[in-house]
Amino acid sequence: MGEEAIRIIMHIDMNAFFASVEQQSNPELRGKPIAVIGRGRTVVTTASYEARAFGVKTGMNTWQAKQACPQVIFVIGNNREYTRISVEIMKLLQEYTPLVEVFSIDEAWLDVTHSLNLFGSAENIACLLKARIRHCFGITCSIGIAPNKLLAKLASEMKKPDGLTVISPAEVTRVLEQMPVQELCGIGRKMEQHLLMMGVRTCGELGRYPVERLIRKFGIVGERLQQMGRGIDESPVVPVEDEQEVKSVGHSMTLERDIERRQDILKYLLQLAEMVGRRARRYNVAGRTVHLTVRFADFTTIGKQSTRTNQTNQSNEIFKEVVSILDTLDLDQPVRLLGVRITNLCYQRQQLPLFEEERRKVLATSAMDEVNERHGGFTVTYGSVLDSGEKGSFVISPAWRPDGIRSVDVK
Amino acid sequence: MEFTIEKDAFVKALQKIQGIVERRNTMPILSNVLIEAADNVLTFIATDLEVGMKSSYQAKVIQDGRITLSAKKLYEIIRELPEEPVRLITKENDWVEITCGKAKFSIVGLSPDEFPFFPKINESGFLTLDSSKLAKMIEQTSYAICHDETKYNLNGILFKINESPEGHRLVLVATDGHRLSISENNIDGSDIESLEKGVIFPKKGILELKKLCDEEEGDFKLGFIENSAAVIKGNSTVVMRLVDGEFPDYTRVVPVGNNREIKVKKEIFLHSLKRMAILSSEKFKGIKFEITNDSMEISSSNPELGEAREELEVHYSGEKITTRFNARYLIDVLNIITDDEVILLLRDEMSPAILKQAGSEDLLAVIMPMRL
Numbered sequence: 001m002g003e004e005a006i007r008i009i010m011h012i013d014m015n016a017f018f019a020s021v022e023q024q025s026n027p028e029l030r031g032k033p034i035a036v037i038g039r040g041r042t043v044v045t046t047a048s049y050e051a052r053a054f055g056v057k058t059g060m061n062t063w064q065a066k067q068a069c070p071q072v073i074f075v076i077g078n079n080r081e082y083t084r085i086s087v088e089i090m091k092l093l094q095e096y097t098p099l100v101e102v103f104s105i106d107e108a109w110l111d112v113t114h115s116l117n118l119f120g121s122a123e124n125i126a127c128l129l130k131a132r133i134r135h136c137f138g139i140t141c142s143i144g145i146a147p148n149k150l151l152a153k154l155a156s157e158m159k160k161p162d163g164l165t166v167i168s169p170a171e172v173t174r175v176l177e178q179m180p181v182q183e184l185c186g187i188g189r190k191m192e193q194h195l196l197m198m199g200v201r202t203c204g205e206l207g208r209y210p211v212e213r214l215i216r217k218f219g220i221v222g223e224r225l226q227q228m229g230r231g232i233d234e235s236p237v238v239p240v241e242d243e244q245e246v247k248s249v250g251h252s253m254t255l256e257r258d259i260e261r262r263q264d265i266l267k268y269l270l271q272l273a274e275m276v277g278r279r280a281r282r283y284n285v286a287g288r289t290v291h292l293t294v295r296f297a298d299f300t301t302i303g304k305q306s307t308r309t310n311q312t313n314q315s316n317e318i319f320k321e322v323v324s325i326l327d328t329l330d331l332d333q334p335v336r337l338l339g340v341r342i343t344n345l346c347y348q349r350q351q352l353p354l355f356e357e358e359r360r361k362v363l364a365t366s367a368m369d370e371v372n373e374r375h376g377g378f379t380v381t382y383g384s385v386l387d388s389g390e391k392g393s394f395v396i397s398p399a400w401r402p403d404g405i406r407s408v409d410v411k
Numbered sequence: 412m413e414f415t416i417e418k419d420a421f422v423k424a425l426q427k428i429q430g431i432v433e434r435r436n437t438m439p440i441l442s443n444v445l446i447e448a449a450d451n452v453l454t455f456i457a458t459d460l461e462v463g464m465k466s467s468y469q470a471k472v473i474q475d476g477r478i479t480l481s482a483k484k485l486y487e488i489i490r491e492l493p494e495e496p497v498r499l500i501t502k503e504n505d506w507v508e509i510t511c512g513k514a515k516f517s518i519v520g521l522s523p524d525e526f527p528f529f530p531k532i533n534e535s536g537f538l539t540l541d542s543s544k545l546a547k548m549i550e551q552t553s554y555a556i557c558h559d560e561t562k563y564n565l566n567g568i569l570f571k572i573n574e575s576p577e578g579h580r581l582v583l584v585a586t587d588g589h590r591l592s593i594s595e596n597n598i599d600g601s602d603i604e605s606l607e608k609g610v611i612f613p614k615k616g617i618l619e620l621k622k623l624c625d626e627e628e629g630d631f632k633l634g635f636i637e638n639s640a641a642v643i644k645g646n647s648t649v650v651m652r653l654v655d656g657e658f659p660d661y662t663r664v665v666p667v668g669n670n671r672e673i674k675v676k677k678e679i680f681l682h683s684l685k686r687m688a689i690l691s692s693e694k695f696k697g698i699k700f701e702i703t704n705d706s707m708e709i710s711s712s713n714p715e716l717g718e719a720r721e722e723l724e725v726h727y728s729g730e731k732i733t734t735r736f737n738a739r740y741l742i743d744v745l746n747i748i749t750d751d752e753v754i755l756l757l758r759d760e761m762s763p764a765i766l767k768q769a770g771s772e773d774l775l776a777v778i779m780p781m782r783l
Contacts, residue, residue, distance in 0.1 A: 310559045350782035351697075351737055353588050354664055354763060359779075 010110040011144045011152035015161035017106035019048035024138040034073045111237035150233035172231040177204035250341025251275040258334035272340040277315030286311035287342025290321040295337035412476025412501040425486040428457035432482040443479035445526045448472040466647040477523035537634035546624035551594035554743045557587035564656030571609035591777040616651030669756035674726035681745040687711045688738035697735040697781040734760040735781045744776040
């Protein structure tokens with residue numbers, strides 16, 4: 001392998017992003033244990049480092065958090081603000097390389113291989129980034145520098161908060177030898193358990209495991225797994241513009257409170273259908289298959305889909321479709337989350353309908369979209385959505401790139 | 412039942428009903444053909460309850476009777492038989508024995524009593540039409556039929572008779588909501604009430620009707636029984652249930668204020684469109700038109716491949732127009748046009764366009780542009 005083949009990849013991860021943003025916008029919260037929760041919700045989405053010191057963790061209930069840290073301050077999340085700051089930070093990253101892959105609202109990879117001529121070393125770039133992000137937004141971040149994305153992410157996780165970790169090519173084997181497999185991005189709890197059953201606990205063991213047996217067990221992923229164990233990852237840093245074709249457009253929202261009445265569910269579905277429709281229209285795509293996701297109070301989640309004979313991106317048609325799916329479901333519990341998604345996409349430049357009534361509908365929709373585009377979502381909307389308070393996705397989800405086409409979903 | 416028939420006649424009879432028999436197998440009897448033998452005539456009947464066909468052939472009937480057999484299997488068998496007379500005899504429990512030369516088949520059918528009723532048709536009051544004329548009219552419209560089954564009222568062709576100073580005009584109209592095609596022709600007088608209101612022939616029925624018309628030249632008869640249309644030609648009768656729905660008022664769709672006339676040679680236009688369409692991918696189907704005095708520039712671009720443009724000589728004088736169409740829609744029309752020159756009538760970039768032949772008025776296509 002020639003010298004040129006060695007890439008220098010950086011992974012940047014904002015520390016306690018939501019909590020840091022809150023502390024920054026409200027100085028009274030600085031230095032105090034705070035936990036960000038969803039509107040009308042009781043689950044902690046992010047805890048500040050001060051709160052983490054007491055054992056407050058993401059996913060805890062408010063009362064569990066209170067138990068762990070009686071003086072914890074709960075703050076209701078402000079998605080719009082997080083998104084705004086995230087976009088600003090990502091813009092800043094692009095000053096150092098055009099190869100910035102936004103992974104989530106608070107994480108990104110940078111390929112700085114070719115930026116070194118301008119900025120000296122990767123460490124120098126990292127220090128510049130850390131200083132600027134702290135100066136502009138008051139947020140600290142952890143940065144990992146390594147020869148590929150997998151290792152860069154691993155490196156950034158190694159020291160938090162405010163860390164800077166470098167894994168040089170020569171160190172890869174040593175670092176991975178004792179590294180538990182679940183530290184690797186892409187190995188979840190299930191996979192970890194499967195591997196444990198096979199006697200694989202560390203990356204070193206995974207890398208030495210016979211690849212045929214991994215393939216037999218996990219299919220084609222097996223080969224990839226072994227490479228991960230060896231710290232090999234060829235995947236390029238894909239900047240936003242080059243992203244592959246989108247497969248679905250969707251939105252989901254965790255409701256302010258669990259709801260049971262059909263009427264209420266419909267109201268949210270209409271809202272979601274409009275959000276999905278508008279996003280699809282903005283990107284000139286239309287979908288043939290409509291999906292509905294319903295999560296119940298006890299977190300059981302069901303999804304169902306139906307395929308139409310023709311593509312649509314009209315909100316009312318998407319709505320009609322999800323309602324007919326809803327009516328086939330057994331709703332024996334209050335609903336916590338609703339999600340609407342269209343797939344089977346095709347790109348269409350707007351073909352205008354021949355018949356005037358339909359044409360008027362299409363033109364009215366695009367006029368509505370234009371107003372909403374200019375003055376913010378739901379400035380003009382369907383009457384039946386009106387009395388349900390604030391519109392939009394309340395969920396604190398990886399709602400990164402809110403203007404992108406890809407689905408915005410709760411994980 | 413027992414009869415003998417020449418192999419070729421048998422194959423032809425079975426081939427004719429292949430398009431009719433039900434493929435989805437919801438009712439097994441519908442994938443069968445009913446064969447009736449009486450008075451030295453064999454009658455073959457097939458139906459899917461929407462479209463039915465009955466054809467008669469001369470044969471040597473030794474014993475009258477009826478049987479139903481799988482239309483597809485029977486066709487496959489008869490087609491492969493040697494060129495000799497075929498003998499068919501029914502046995503007990505709907506078994507049938509087929510012999511031809513030294514080949515012998517025993518196959519089982521279904522009781523003819525279960526076969527749906529085929530209406531008796533009284534030809535009085537039927538309209539007489541010319542096959543080749545109607546075949547052409549169907550060709551001029553069927554490309555625009557809507558295939559989206561949710562828009563069932565557009566899944567066919569509207570047949571309508573209009574009164575005009577020159578006499579009765581038969582009008583066929585099809586549309587899919589993005590484009591519309593109208594074909595008109597004079598016919599001999601008739602007072603069929605349902606045709607004056609307009610009726611919608613189903614897609615599948617149209618296909619059968621077209622085949623019937625293409626088979627051989629000559630006249631055929633068209634009439635209506637309740638909510639079905641019946642077509643009689645030679646030894647065959649096709650009955651189809653009309654689409655139960657309201658066809659949109661096509662006259663309102665045909666624009667009247669399109670005063671920008673562009674005349675262009677058909678072959679040149681068609682080939683240029685086909686070339687330009689190559690780069691208008693699935694993703695971005697539209698191709699762009701920029702029309703200035705005596706020139707039309709067609710271009711297409713595809714972010715994944717590149718772009719293409721071509722300039723054509725046309726007859727046009729007036730302001731510059733820029734518009735965008737789905738190339739497919741124009742190509743479909745040009746493919747069925749027989750004249751050497753076509754006329755494109757535009758108004759502005761957001762209004763429907765008219766495409767017609769320069770030399771004759773029998774075809775008029777309306778195409779909606781795409782947004783720029």
